[in-house]
Amino acid sequence: MIYSRDRILTTHVGSLPRNETLSELLIRREAGENYDTKVMAAELDKAVQHVVDQQANAGIDVGNDGEQQRVGFQTYVPQRMEGFGGVSNRRRGKEFDDFPELVANLQRRFPHMSKQTNAPQCQSELKYRDIKPLQDEIARFKKIAGSRFSECFMTAASPGIISSTMLDAYYGSQDKYLSALSREMKHEYHEIHKAGLILQIDAPDLAMDRTMMYRDLSDAQFIGAVERHIQAINDGIEGIPADRVRLHVCYGNWEGPHIHDIPLEKILPALYQAKVGALSIEFSNPRHAHEYAAFKKHPLPKHMLLVPGVIETTSNFVEHPEVVARRIEEAVAAVGERERVIASTDCGFGTFTKREWVIEPVVWLKLKSLREGADIASARIWGKKNAA
Template structure:
């Protein structure tokens, strides 16, 4: 039987969405504790007992209920962002063309909106959010105990993914200066979360793959800086308990052809240099369902690190097709049957979160619950 988990964000309640729409910070403050607690309790319960089933996931999250997105709350926990000026990152024309080709109805929405605009950076960023991060972790610990969750984690961004969405402005000399300064500052959030016993940390690092897909304007090519992004994570978690740390990589939680995704055979060796205990990866959708073959080839030439577990994405969060338990089991065996890996190093997971940003989900909640039920049942098949 495999352990099971998902990737952080889950469907926010109507009350939470309303508060987030009114929030200027991307985060709900503590004056609404009762609403947050109710929403997080529901998110955890849905993971533990999808559709009322007796068994569900074994490693759950708080659903990111108090945040509008995994990166949008960042200005609320840092000093250095402008309170007036906003700016958008420059993504490649290839990315926009790929997105529009698959979703032509989005063209006018994107043209007429400021969806990618976020607070501009005016000065070097200094982390100030220890109290918020610790309280979030303490709340998660209490709910996990009350609801009977074996393990619970709090998602938080990697240093590199912040560089994806927030251009550095004139505060930093270059990309590397910006990246490693963020590494030093975000280490404070990581330590704050892990200071709460019984709570684990997930570092959301789509920069390790998605940044190539988006064509992010880093002034450097993706594969020239990928190793530095891994190092920035390792620097930030140095001295912290690796068995309580997971890192999630993905290619972007959006529906498109994903023809611009990076070559996994070049990404995988860098991922395996992470000092985290668990890697959470995207492998359920049609574009990346063949990635286990790349893993197999890599392991034949090298070895699988014995200190790293892999939460394999076996649930596609962008498709309404509900995987059968048998399909889940097969996808898990596609990785665990590889030499030197084995079931002890594999967990069942989802490709990404179900609601990465508030109100932006890929499938309806009821379908997501069916998917989680299949995940739990498939992981239990012999």
């Protein structure tokens, strides 16, 4: 994993907006409906080329395929793994119960989404049946990306977020379910690593699920659940060097009050148990922008990089580069070493197909501002006239 050796590098969390034609095809594939495979392949080629071009043009150093080839950041898993069927009755976040107006607003804004709260459940023994779709994703991305990025990454869902969004109706315990998911997702994690890409484990469960699946627990009990979820990640990535894995943690990528979120300070020691080389954490969310202070109490381990979110992903405001620069400088001050900070976004811009909070043109402007802000911060931190 590359460091910010002579300037602050930039990346993002993973998902980017999908075009309308591709979105329809992905939803049809998810629903098991007929679709033209040749048309799908052509649309995937076009979409990946588009997001690679846009990332490169914006100045992103560590890029990916924008998750163009998946219907959602974790709901793609049942298409590749035996054992899923029916519908999960996923528990909503506490704030959605507190504010029914928020639910109504979401339903008006996103009336035709891919499966989210109604994703399949685990109904029989899990078995990863087909690695070829992932191999095709990797091949397409590597062919199109070439050498346009300093480093490339690919995302994969954590066992924990799969378990809390596609509920267990077979194993009978969360512990057994997590063990099965670790065992099977290991195929995916190792395939990404074998391809020479940085593996990003997407694990919003490590923070978000405090207000969802584990909302009835105490904070201490939730920390215990987080530790078990992290053990599941560690089991799945066993054999992959820590410096080839980064872990994304967030509080849920929606525009809401977030008043029930657990403070970062409480979960940070548990996150350090992950055998990874970088932590991707949101800090532009207005409920969490102050939480760099958590690193004073719990310093970032020397082997870890921090990938702070310095761009917010649920509003169409384009952050001024100076605002981005100040956020980066605060992150560097919290870590204590400029080399161990890579500037990023809070979360993805296309977490689920047809649920994009930010319009596409603004996404590219936000990434451009990310690069410009990183250059401003670099010039100040390194003392150069032009750090770019």
